[in-house]
Amino acid sequence: MATVVQKFGGTSIADATKLFAAAQKALLRNIQGDRVVVVVSAMGHQTDVLVDLAKQITDQPSAREMDMLLSTGEQVSVALFAMAVHSLGGKAVSLTGAQIGIRTDSTHTKARIRSISTDQITKLLDDGNIVIAAGFQGFDQNGNITTLGRGGSDTTAVALAAVLEADVCEIYTDVDGVYTTDPRCFTEARCLPSISYDEMLELASLGAGVMHSRSIEFAKKFGVKVLVRSSFRDAAGTLIVATDQSIQRPVSGIALAKDESRITLEGVPDQPGASHALFSQLASAGIAVDMIVQNMGRLGLADISFTVPVEDLTLSLEVTRRVATSLGAKDVSHDASLAKISVVGAGMAREEGVAGRMFSSLARQNINVRMITTSEIKISVLVDRPDAQAAIRAVHQAFSLETFDTDSTEEQSHAARKRLSKTNPLEVVRRLEGMEDLAVEDVSLDSSQSLVTFTDLPDRPGVAADVFEEIGRAGLFVDMIVQSHPRDNRAELSFTVPACDQVRALETAGTIAATRGAKVSNVPHVAKLSITGVGMRSHAGVADRLFAPLMREGINIDLISTSEVRLNIVVAAEHGARSLAVLRQAFGLSVDN
8 A cells, every 4th residue: 555645736626627637536546545645736826816816905915814815725625626536436535734734934925844743644544535635835833824935735745745654746737747848938848757856956946847946855855756747648757766766867957047137246355254244144134046156356356146036136136235335345236137047967977068068059049158157967057038048949959858768768767766765764753853944965075176267258159168168179077167247248267177187277278268368367276165955045044054154264265156956165275174174063064074
């Protein structure tokens, strides 16, 4: 007997006909002997209707009353779903978030789950019921109804699967699974048989709309097997699993975040504490920044650039300008008309030339790259928003994602499914406290890197492509890449290579610079520190916890790059060991490891 959690989104139960079809899926699993929990969202566009009603009453409804209002959408769905199961001859009981026992913090409209009691749900399952659970909602310590924010029903489903030790969490949606990119924007996109948690986390946080990143954080933290499949077609879907159980590809998917804005703090004194001053204030304002790029300081000054969603731009600018004044920075600039294109692949770190292929594909379309940041499994670039769709098409075709061999990957995916094992129940119980707390897995130090920096590169399409094509031809393996926001039509681009290759890297870079009127500098040995975990981007205070302890130790950060599962920084080589000890202590890890 398996335990199965099925989640049906609003489009999957948008009317009575679709709701009956979903109920039949749940009942079929129950008849086959499985214990079934169904999580549902509000029907169709019901949440939008409720939001519109609130706006007709007041322009500034209280967050508490919005939670009270919006939670009714899911309550309608669970009651109707249970009625549908009854009419089909099954047993079902509908439960609100509070009745389930989903306890959250008190952050209305975007609460985080603290714990879930399984007593009620387990008793109902033992009695042969299908449990119909309201997604998106819970209750706080004072008994107030709370909602979990965007993607909240996905989060509810995966969290319930975790605490119930479910064999699988099935996410039913209006697409067949996780695609190489959004099929509604690019018809040649292909459905992936499997994908790793880390890849899915990156894609979800970068704009892929199939699942919300918070739900994948749960899945990774508790080892929940997630199957994304269509509500309307009998397709195999996409299995989301651990990295060692997924198919390793240099690039698995491409994500578009089309409403990005960039803010740059220009001419900041290049000294310990500048980043902390900025990002601690942004965290206090509840702003979770995305891309962070800090360039190498010159003449005692550096630029710090970061991106936020357009809806957070006004508040972010207020905070940044206040910090700029206190630091004595020269200026604050911004651009609200950008999009972020990201390629993600678990096999990227083992294959040379991925960055070069991406940049070259953009150059052929005359698309200029405004910023670059990388991690071990992701490369993100900022481009002008009007170029976004052309950029997705160009990059997708550059990696031949529309033609990969789905037969062989499906066979590998089937093998991965057979290897899956359940998480140790005692381990699950131990980690239930603070379910959505930031989970930092490791802080590691790599002292084998050398840093090469171009300054005064012309800011035009194709520059990054030219650089990394020549780097690739030289047989150099590039790790971290950071391009800061251009100023005065000149760009700065830094990358790291193994220290043993620094002579060849510097010779190659010198040749590139000479033909483009640029300059090259080199730091023979640097220390790269990587912080990996779950919730690196969704928790607003992560950057503050990174920068504050280094500031107290007087350690300056030379470069930064970010992703959903990893933060990378470069510091002077002599500060590497001390930085490692300081950060491991800051994130509650053993300093001896």
